[in-house]
Amino acid sequence: MPRHIDSFKGRISIAAFLVSGGPCLIAGSVVQDGPDLVLRDVSGSLPLPIDPGIPAPCWCALSVDAEGRMEVRYHQPIRPSEEVARLHRRFDLLKRRHEIHQTIRDFFLKKGFLETDTPVAVANPGMEPFLDTWSVGDRWLRTSPELHMKRLMAAGFDKIFQMGPCFRKGDRGTLHREEFHMLEWYRVFADLNMLTEDLEALLTALAPLAETPAYFTAGIERRTVVEVFREYLNLELTDHQYREPLQKALKQRGIPHATDDDWDTLYFLLFLNFIEPHLGKDRPFLLTDYPASQSALAKKAPIVPGKLPTCYRFELYLRGTELANAFYEVTDEAEQRTRFRADNETRKTLNKPTYPLDEQFLAALASGLPPSAGIALGVDRLVLALLEVETLDELLPFS
């Protein structure tokens, strides 16, 4: 008996399914009979019919010929269920999805980034007033790994990335899932330009896996918020408080809004209806210089009189879909504490739970975090864009 079979024999006590001539299967186990390996039918009730209406995966099965040579054959499961068939229909799509994940990992490892993992259930979830999550015991499911990753940065990890699940309660839509796959990477002694270079190189690295590679290698177009409002709405944004020009623009275009809608709400109504669908049509698009009122954890830019106060934040758009959000990070502890408190105040007015301030994170900033930049990218949406699939429901295997 060839040695490779001998070594395998112990594990062949499992049942093997073999094609037996026609469109039916027999089940049996491979056992040693003198010098030969033979198949013994152990089911006693075969053959079973296969429902030809249900597509099913092909598995590798072992068969053994008269000389004891092992042969690999393919067959289908005896009773493929609708659930197996549903997953199997997505086999190629899912395989490509996981190849994309692997390529992303390889990209960062080759660039000298360290892959990190941080807790998924955290004591202090993100403070952003509009993000909600679930509590698990005395912890919360994270909405992003950013606070933990910044703590690692403060401890000397200068180039780190992480890819894993994040949670946003209530976010359900064709491009939103309550649990989703997030990629975040951070660089110490870096600004948004370096992240843009990373992003461009990442998209180029992924291009061979894309339906339309040329789109991803075409380079990134960069425009500021002020520029796109001027281009698509002929509206000059000069401040982030005076609401009248925005109300007027909405009214002109027949978009209803409430009299007490704040500046940012009016901004988003205009942006979502008239600008976002156009961004990144022919090549990846970066929208930069966000209004200071939407700075979240980004540093604010120096104020220039007569100009829209901005912050160091950009977002990536591919074919009208928002994909990533980058900050030149707030590294000042006092500034961060003020913003957290303000977030909690906003949460109170929205009747949402308030969270204790993340003192360990604040202490990390206080210890002196150098200038840093970080970015969060929705991996599932990136896969959609690469594979040109329209909705997450069509892509993801489990709902």
Add this chain to the structure above:
Amino acid sequence: MIKTDQFRKKLKVELDGDPYMMVDVDFVRPGKGQGFVRTKLKHMITGSVVERTFKSGEAVKPAEVRDEEMQFLYENGGEYTFMDNKTYEQVTMNTDQLGDTVNYIYEGINATISFFNDLPIGCEIANFVELEIVECEPGIKGNTATNTMKPAVVSTGYRVNVPLFVNQGEWIRIDTRTGDYSERCKRPEGR
């Protein structure tokens, strides 16, 4: 009032006093900001589609649309009169309101009339109707090919293409969703 988290396709809502049906609903959260719900809405009278983006949590008024089973009675100068089978209440609709449906309705056909604020806004009939051919060239016997068609006029005045073997005076079934010939049939009982 209906809040955004209950939005779904086919929901009937009232906006600016007009009835709309949702044909597309999607949640979107720009950045880490507040959520919005993007919708496509079809005007239930004119059929025009508009896009509206709502703030998450916002509420809109449901459109009070009721459906009644009615029977088509007669047409007079472009006005079509229907009668409620139970209450004998009558309503009149014009060709604009009926749209393509005018091509298929004959005296006595059952229709579902939708009302918004007691005004008739829509008329739905069965997916298939049987109508008599009143005008077409003589049929070519034995030519059963269904891919060669000739024009014909049915009793409602609607022009439809039929296969060569179909004759004047015969009855055919028409798909009211596409307006196309479906098959030849017998004269329905009582017509």
